[in-house]
Amino acid sequence: MKLIIGLGNPGWEYSGTRHNIGFVVLGTLARRHKINFNKRSCHSRIGEGDLGPIKVALAKPQTYMNLSGDAVSSLLRRYRLKPSDIIVVYDDLDLPVGRIRMRADGSAGGHNGIKSIIAALGTDKFIRLKVGIGRPTVEIDRNEIVDHVLSGFDKTEHEAVTDAVNRAVDAIEVLVAENPETAMNRFN
Numbered sequence: 591m592k593l594i595i596g597l598g599n600p601g602w603e604y605s606g607t608r609h610n611i612g613f614v615v616l617g618t619l620a621r622r623h624k625i626n627f628n629k630r631s632c633h634s635r636i637g638e639g640d641l642g643p644i645k646v647a648l649a650k651p652q653t654y655m656n657l658s659g660d661a662v663s664s665l666l667r668r669y670r671l672k673p674s675d676i677i678v679v680y681d682d683l684d685l686p687v688g689r690i691r692m693r694a695d696g697s698a699g700g701h702n703g704i705k706s707i708i709a710a711l712g713t714d715k716f717i718r719l720k721v722g723i724g725r726p727t728v729e730i731d732r733n734e735i736v737d738h739v740l741s742g743f744d745k746t747e748h749e750a751v752t753d754a755v756n757r758a759v760d761a762i763e764v765l766v767a768e769n770p771e772t773a774m775n776r777f778n
Contacts (some may be wrong), residue, residue, distance in 0.1 A: 591645045592766050593671055594619070595634075595662060597680040600652040608723035609655060609739040611751075612679040615721060615758045616648050622759060632664035641766045658703040659710025666711070673716040677765055678707060679758060683739065685722025688750030690758050692774045693764070695720045706756040717770055719752050719761060 596616030604610050620627065625639035625648055634649040647669060651661030666673065666714050679705055685691060695715045698704035708714050724747070726738050757777060764773040 591647065591670060591675065592641075593647050593649060593653065593665055593669055593670065593676045594678060594762060594766075595649045595658075595665070597655060597658055597678065598650060599654050604740065606742045607740050608743065609681055611631045611681045611721045611755070612721060613650050615679045615755050615762075616650055618755050619733075619759045619762055620648055632668050633661040634665060636665075641763060644749065646657040646766065655703040656692050656706055659706035660709070662707045663710040673711050673713050677717045677719060677762060678704070679719045679762070680704065681723045681739065682720035683723060683725050684733070685720055685724075687722050687743065687747045688754045689722035690754055691720045691722075691778055692760060692761060692770065693720070694770050694774075717765065719758055719765075721758055 594616065595610030598604065598610035598613035618649060620637050623639055623641055625637040627635040627637040627648070627650065629638070633653050634651045637648040639646060649661070649665050651658050653661050662676070666676070676703040680701060682691070682701070683698070694717055697714065698708055704718065707716070723739065726734070761773050761777040
């Protein structure tokens with residue numbers, strides 16, 4: 591079994607923001623495989639189903655981003671999985687809009703949701719799928735960065751975002767069906 595976690599913030603006011611791209615990817619994956627988010631457990635909305643022959647649980651933590659580790663550690667206990675059995679999908683400020691990148695481990699790179707997960711699990715050894723949300727083109731301070739990640743994509747970015755979401759779903763399918771190395775070679 592694989593546990594696929596999309597990071598975001600709960601609530602309608604965050605819907606469609608750059609920070610919630612993990613939720614968007616999971617929603618697209620769920621629709622493609624006819625998986626419904628019909629369970630609530632471990633501070634998350636959960637959908638269970640199959641990606642080909644592999645059983646999966648899709649989870650959208652309902653904690654705020656900075657507390658994602660609480661939900662992820664609870665989910666691992668619930669499903670009796672190891673950190674190596676999870677794929678975490680989230681936004682990356684340093685990747686241009688439309689780009690995706692996978693990693694098998696590493697630092698949080700300044701992402702508070704990933705910092706929380708690493709702290710809660712005590713390891714950085716889990717697969718991450720980052721979806722680029724772009725950094726503002728002008729130098730801005732920390733408060734403006736928060737405003738940027740909590741803003742929506744503009745009209746000129748929608749085609750690139752849609753393409754990135756679909757490629758992210760394709761990458762997850764390859765990650766689950768084959769292995770991380772194959773997926774990284776094909777999609778990075």
